[in-house]
Amino acid sequence: xxxxxxxxxxxxxxxxxxxxxxxxxxxxxxxxxxxxxxxxxxxxxxxxxxxxxxxxxxxxxxxxxxxxxxxxxxxxxxxxxxxxxxxxxxxxxxxxxxxxxxxxxxxxxxxxxxxxxxxxxxxxxxxxxxxxxxxxxxxxxxxxxxxxxxxxxxxxxxxxxxxxxxxxxxxxxxxxxxxxxxxxxxxxxxxxxxxxxxxxxxxxxxxxxxxxxxxxxxxxxxxxxxxxxxxxxxxxxxxxxxxxxxxxxxxxxxxxxxxxxxxxxxxxxxxxxxxxxxxxx
Numbered sequence: 239x240x241x242x243x244x245x246x247x248x249x250x251x252x253x254x255x256x257x258x259x260x261x262x263x264x265x266x267x268x269x270x271x272x273x274x275x276x277x278x279x280x281x282x283x284x285x286x287x288x289x290x291x292x293x294x295x296x297x298x299x300x301x302x303x304x305x306x307x308x309x310x311x312x313x314x315x316x317x318x319x320x321x322x323x324x325x326x327x328x329x330x331x332x333x334x335x336x337x338x339x340x341x342x343x344x345x346x347x348x349x350x351x352x353x354x355x356x357x358x359x360x361x362x363x364x365x366x367x368x369x370x371x372x373x374x375x376x377x378x379x380x381x382x383x384x385x386x387x388x389x390x391x392x393x394x395x396x397x398x399x400x401x402x403x404x405x406x407x408x409x410x411x412x413x414x415x416x417x418x419x420x421x422x423x424x425x426x427x428x429x430x431x432x433x434x435x436x437x438x439x440x441x442x443x444x445x446x447x448x449x450x451x452x453x454x455x456x457x458x459x460x461x462x463x464x465x466x467x468x469x470x471x472x473x474x475x476x477x478x479x480x481x482x483x484x485x486x487x488x489x490x491x492x493x494x495x496x497x498x499x500x501x502x503x504x505x506x507x508x509x510x511x512x513x514x515x516x517x518x519x
Contacts, residue, residue: 239306239375239397239484272519273447275359280352280513284327289315291322295347298482301340305390308373309488309497311340320345326507331372331485333502342502346484349511354381354480359514360398361443367485368436369501372403373492376442378479385470391419394474396451397427399442403504404495407433411444411453413463416471428453428461439509447516451475483508 282294297320301311310331313319321328331344362376378396386392397412412420412427419425432440432455443454453461465473485506486492 239304239377239395239400239482239486273445274517274519275445275514277515277517278512279355279358279515280349282327282511284322284325284508284510287322287324289317289322290320290327290347293351294349294353296350298346298348298484301337304486304489306486306489306491307493308486309340309493310342310344310486311337312346312484313343316343316345319343320347326509327483327511329374329483329485329506329508331367331487331502331504333499342487344485344487346482348379348483349481353511353513354478355513355515356476356478357446357448357516359443359445359512359516360481361441361510361512361514362398362481362483363439363441363509364399365437365439365507365509366399366401366435367403367504367506368406369403369498369504370495371488371493371497372501372504373401373486373489374506375400375482375484375486377482378444379482380474381478381480384477385474386416390414392416392470392474393477394479395419396444396446396475396479398444398453399455401435402492402494403498403501407431407435409435409442409455411461413451413475415474417468418472426461426463430455430458430460439507445516446475446479448476481511481513483511 297314299314329345335341376399380393383393391414395414400410409432410429445452449465451463452459
């Protein structure tokens with residue numbers, strides 16, 4: 239969600255991953271381990287209409303700009319901005335000045351109740367909003383903030399999907415950490431073309447192992463961030479992370495070419511969210 243979209247890493251990979259086996263001096267001789275992601279351990283199919291399931295989803299609330307000069311106010315438990323209907327989760331950005339200083343409302347949900355884990359496959363089927371100034375994201379943050387200054391970016395971020403409305407059909411995946419992040423313009427990131435992202439559903443996913451984070455659209459890999467084994471500064475992804483789903487308005491990236499107020503309301507529609515456990519084969 240902090241990404242500026244610079245293309246730095248485009249190599250894609252899947253398992254097997256090299257890992258450092260226990261019991262070897264310094265772990266200096268890598269072996270090859272293959273991973274599977276077959277065991278479904280957490281999901282929301284959005285079958286019950288109304289507000290999102292409070293046992294599975296919490297809210298980030300407020301309109302302070304969220305570090306990116308965003309213009310929306312994220313509301314809490316307000317059906318106009320976040321609701322389940324027709325078997326889908328709807329996150330809706332609206333042009334309405336309900337809170338002083340914010341001309342728009344929207345929602346930012348985070349997964350609860352088992353919706354976080356260390357490693358695995360995180361899979362979301364969604365149709366994205368569009369329009370100039372719209373900035374939807376499907377991403378991940380740590381449950382605990384333990385590295386460096388105990389804040390961002392030291393503890394890492396995984397962007398499964400980001401989209402800016404002024405650049406139609408282009409989907410981004412990124413990782414951010416102390417050593418590589420957007421404010422130093424060296425984040426690890428890549429893009430792929432999804433021409434009908436705003437009119438059709440696609441499956442956005444990452445497979446996260448001790449050695450790599452790989453992003454997919456419809457099971458096609460297009461981005462990999464690799465573990466350099468140089469410390470937490472380059473790889474803080476050794477602790478549980480949870481999911482975030484949101485639709486931002488404006489911001490340093492999303493609003494770089496202004497906002498089309500005629501485009502509102504805009505909705506990200508999510509068919510399901512599924513989390514799978516990583517297992518060594």
